[in-house]
Amino acid sequence: MTRAPSEICEICNLFPVSSGLGFPLWPGIVPELPDILRGACIWVCAGKACELAAQKRALRSAARFGVTLAKIWRHVPAPSKGAQHGPV
Numbered sequence: 001m002t003r004a005p006s007e008i009c010e011i012c013n014l015f016p017v018s019s020g021l022g023f024p025l026w027p028g029i030v031p032e033l034p035d036i037l038r039g040a041c042i043w044v045c046a047g048k049a050c051e052l053a054a055q056k057r058a059l060r061s062a063a064r065f066g067v068t069l070a071k072i073w074r075h076v077p078a079p080s081k082g083a084q085h086g087p088v
Contacts, residue, residue: 005077006043011053015045020075021054023062034065041075 005017022041023033040061042054055072062069 009045009047009050010043011050012045012047015047017043017077018046019044019077021051021072022058022075024073030067030069032067033062037061037065
């Protein structure tokens with residue numbers, strides 16, 4: 001993803017973020033995807049309505065560049081520094 005996760009859902013602004021929905025980061029997965037969308041995502045809570053709104057938003061963003069998405073990518077926020085395992 002191209003930016004850090006937000007604290008709360010970017011759709012409803014009520015609940016903590018569970019994942020991001022958007023586009024793949026790696027080139028070649030969707031060759032026609034413009035660089036400006038690569039890795040972009042909308043951070044959402046676990047609410048079904050918020051997920052659907054984020055999916056529609058991603059589809060519209062891709063369509064503006066003439067890209068038809070067959071799949072929306074899910075980005076999972078990295079654990080907080082205290083939750084990571086291994087040496088610090």
